[in-house]
Amino acid sequence: MVNDVRIAGVGMTKFGASPERTSRDLFSQAAGEAFADAEVQPQDIEELYYGNFMGEFAETQGHQGPLMADAAGVDAPATRVESACASSSAAVRMGVDKIRSGQADIVLVGGAERMKNISTAEGTEALSAAADALWEIRAGVTFPGAYSLMANRYFHEFGGSREDLAHIAVKNHENAVNNELAQFNKAIEIDDVLEAPTVSAPFGLYDCSPMSDGAAAAVLVSDSFADEHGLDTPVEITGVGQGSDSLALQDRESMIETPAASDAGQMAFDDAGIDRSDVDIAEVHDCFTIAEALALEALGFYEPGEAISAAREGETTIDGELPVNLSGGLKAKGHPVGATGCAQISEMTKLLRGDHVNSDAVSDASVGLTHNAGGTVASCVVHILEEVDQ
């Protein structure tokens, strides 16, 4: 019999600039908040899966699994998971598998990243390590550059404009205005996006998610553990999926499709036993504006070429048919790489439980999807979260 996996508690630091705080300090805060939210103790934890991408580069710190267990007061097997920007959602998936298999009843998952202690140029170099070191980095490809290559090809095949993309940035900033954990609590206008300095054409500064410091954590438990200990666990992870693709864009059949996300999404839908039309709200990996459109198309919410106008048409805004990135997304909430996947889980849990600042706008929502991508979606992890009766 497979155990059901409940989210007992979540925690997340404010994302933003805290360059003097170490990742161990950030993660211990997030873990502490998750323990308090779950009403469990660190010594209850039977396993830790922790996501981090660039610790060696930014902090000269490898071997972070046991380091973070110690920081969180956990005495249990601890493993760092690295899948670029999808590191901590991969960690969540491993935690889910551990509980479903019956090997553990309570697992701490999460991730952290310290990025603002290094320069923008150094951060750009560190992030580019998620691309193909020989065929892309040696040609000067940066991450904004890689997604710009995808965006320009998208424009060529389907049409669309910088203004369409700007609506995605404006929407996600608007969603973050009252989210006190978000890096930017500032609404922006279309012209702000269009007139921002160019990073890699067609992207200006506001098409790009920021570099951020931050951490997120979640306590996952089996349904039997929750029952035995009287834990309040109104949200269940019902679906999990993960996909992979070639690291380099040049090795793909298409630069405007992300089959790793399609595979992960279908796997998660099948696992949860739901159809994509059952999804009420979604948090997707908008590391760049075009990425939100690519995600919605890969997940099957839109046909290829149609999601670029979704924000502009109001279909993915907070009052739209499918609200997307109510947390502010990576774009405005921030993107501390190793923390991002679990932060999506944390924010989605709160949205469904009703204790997120934007919950009231989606009070009928009971099914949420998270989509977390690594690189140019060479890795993708999708989770389905559902509100359940206890």
Place this chain on the structure above:
Amino acid sequence: MSDARHAGFDDFLDALEEGEPYYLEGTEGDGYLPPRRIDPATGSQELTEEPLPDTGEVLTYTQTHVASPEFADDAPFVVVVAEFGPVQITGQLREQEADEIEMGQEVEIGIDHTETHDKRVVVFTPA
């Protein structure tokens, strides 16, 4: 990255400098760039070197202004992905302005060196 050679990749750059670029062909005609030992299309480990077509077609491009330190003195520069028969290759555009490049235009492949560290980089020029 260290200055050690990267077998396969640097062999390809050497061949490019010598004017004899190649790709690796699988048993069903799929193309790959080195280093590669297994054909993901078939699982076969029989890959043969074939001459790279003389010209490629631009699939996409971007002009990058914010570069990593490795390319700090090169910015802004244009990155292109071009299709040469069964393989697609990433490189930088030379001898053409960013606002003149067009999707589908033909390019030739070659080798140049970066301004920043004088390292070899794959480049494309208008055919």
